[in-house]
Amino acid sequence: MTVQDPIQTEQTHTNTASNWLSAENRHDSGVYSKHQVVMVRGKGSNVWDENGREYIDCVGGYGVATIGHSHPDVVQAIRDQADTLLVMPQSLPNDKRAEFLTELVSVLPEGLDRVFLCNSGTEAMEAAKKFAITATGRQHFVSMKRGFSGRSLGALALTWEPKYREPFGDAVDNKNVSFVTYGNIEELRAAITEDTAAVILEPVQGEGGVRPANAEFIRAARQITREKGALLIMDEIQTGFCRTGKMFAVEHFCAESCQDADGIRCGCNVAADCLVKPDGMTLAKAMAGGVPIGAFVMTGDVADKMPKGGHGTTFGGNPLSMAAGVAAIRAMKNEGMAEQARVKGEYFMEKLRAIKSSKIREVRGLGLMIGVELKEKSAPYIEAMEHQEGVLALQATPLVVRFLPPAVITTEQIDSVVAAFERVLNSVNPRAERVAQLSGAQVADQAGEKQSE
Numbered sequence: 001m002t003v004q005d006p007i008q009t010e011q012t013h014t015n016t017a018s019n020w021l022s023a024e025n026r027h028d029s030g031v032y033s034k035h036q037v038v039m040v041r042g043k044g045s046n047v048w049d050e051n052g053r054e055y056i057d058c059v060g061g062y063g064v065a066t067i068g069h070s071h072p073d074v075v076q077a078i079r080d081q082a083d084t085l086l087v088m089p090q091s092l093p094n095d096k097r098a099e100f101l102t103e104l105v106s107v108l109p110e111g112l113d114r115v116f117l118c119n120s121g122t123e124a125m126e127a128a129k130k131f132a133i134t135a136t137g138r139q140h141f142v143s144m145k146r147g148f149s150g151r152s153l154g155a156l157a158l159t160w161e162p163k164y165r166e167p168f169g170d171a172v173d174n175k176n177v178s179f180v181t182y183g184n185i186e187e188l189r190a191a192i193t194e195d196t197a198a199v200i201l202e203p204v205q206g207e208g209g210v211r212p213a214n215a216e217f218i219r220a221a222r223q224i225t226r227e228k229g230a231l232l233i234m235d236e237i238q239t240g241f242c243r244t245g246k247m248f249a250v251e252h253f254c255a256e257s258c259q260d261a262d263g264i265r266c267g268c269n270v271a272a273d274c275l276v277k278p279d280g281m282t283l284a285k286a287m288a289g290g291v292p293i294g295a296f297v298m299t300g301d302v303a304d305k306m307p308k309g310g311h312g313t314t315f316g317g318n319p320l321s322m323a324a325g326v327a328a329i330r331a332m333k334n335e336g337m338a339e340q341a342r343v344k345g346e347y348f349m350e351k352l353r354a355i356k357s358s359k360i361r362e363v364r365g366l367g368l369m370i371g372v373e374l375k376e377k378s379a380p381y382i383e384a385m386e387h388q389e390g391v392l393a394l395q396a397t398p399l400v401v402r403f404l405p406p407a408v409i410t411t412e413q414i415d416s417v418v419a420a421f422e423r424v425l426n427s428v429n430p431r432a433e434r435v436a437q438l439s440g441a442q443v444a445d446q447a448g449e450k451q452s453e
């Protein structure tokens with residue numbers, strides 16, 4: 001069967017829809033629960049499916065599309081770079097890479113001026129582990145309950161959710177990992193030993209249900225790691241690059257005295273005095289405006305202990321990602337994306353809190369990283385928002401609806417999203433709909449299944 005390109009054909013909307021979908025489903029590895037749509041285009045905060053239906057995108061590529069889909073500067077930079085040079089490994093210096101590194105370091109907290117470039121968040125975590133081991137000569141890590149660090153075997157060992165680890169048995173070697181309750185300073189203190197290479201934590205837990213840390217916990221983590229000779233590594237893969245209303249979320253927990261006059265980033269010039277400044281940060285997602293990229297950024301002390309050839313990657317630092325990254329970071333700065341995320345995030349959460357529904361347990365978040373915890377499973381409401389309202393949102397734990405819209409989302413779009421969410425909360429009754437779809441015998445089976453849960 002020939003799969004036609006719907007953009008090229010006249011009869012786009014009806015004839016080819018199932019072709020694309022069935023081709024993807026037929027050949028996919030099967031690890032994803034696929035939505036029943038085919039997305040073909042994006043601009044700013046909107047995406048469109050092959051039938052021309054418009055969606056407000058609060059999935060945002062799992063938090064990648066912070067500066068909006070197909071930002072014109074990023075598109076232009078990619079075009080120009082594609083014409084010039086696509087591939088250049090890191091053993092051969094490259095002008096775009098140098099430009100990107102300079103741009104990146106200009107927005108990082110002081111002292112984090114050494115960068116290992118790679119292609120994803122998971123790779124950044126793998127690099128963080130290896131650099132922490134060589135920097136300290138230790139192999140024990142402290143990670144957080146409900147924390148998420150990625151899915152390769154090394155990163156998975158730091159990821160808490162058992163269902164991600166269990167299918168792989170002892171191949172996920174986390175005998176050197178202690179998980180502590182996020183926010184519990186005493187547990188943290190007890191877990192960090194003379195063998196601890198690093199404490200890894202997200203300033204706002206994303207996959208774990210959108211849970212912002214409190215400043216005391218982050219400051220205690222900094223203080224205890226310093227006392228015990230361990231590193232503090234912030235996982236800013238989801239929170240970084242303006243998502244939470246600052247360039248990096250860790251800056252929220254910095255003392256007033258450590259901030260620049262504009263409050264945008266940690267401007268502390270005396271490394272030892274900063275209350276939260278980490279020894280390293282893992283970065284990815286939004287850093288290059290939509291193309292694959294990852295980085296572990298660190299101090300010189302950490303970088304210098306890694307032997308030559310101790311780590312590496314073919315595509316890391318490739319000129320295409322570098323060009324996109326330069327354009328993306330400049331757009332973040334020039335268009336005040338952090339401030340946009342802060343202001344719009346507050347507006348969004350205020351509107352969500354005004355929804356009258358007994359199904360909502362809590363609205364929480366930081367900037368445009370927002371979670372609404374329901375008293376029941378969130379999936380039916382997320383599905384209904386997509387199908388009935390043209391709004392894309394994602395799950396974070398079974399109970400939480402997560403919104404990660406681009407920072408360029410408008411207040412009108414936020415109003416539309418909140419109104420859509422309120423409508424589905426009021427109209428969708430997952431249990432009644434499930435029961436209605438079942439035959440009498442199935443209902444009896446389901447009732448049995450329910451009781452045994």
Ligand SMILES: Cc1ncc(COP(=O)(O)O)c(C=O)c1O
Pocket residue numbers: 062120121122123125148149150151202206207235236237238284285
């Ligand atoms: C906090 C955090 N760490 C690590 C990862 C893994 O990143 P990637 O999916 O780019 O490999 C993610 C992805 O969602 C994340 O949110």
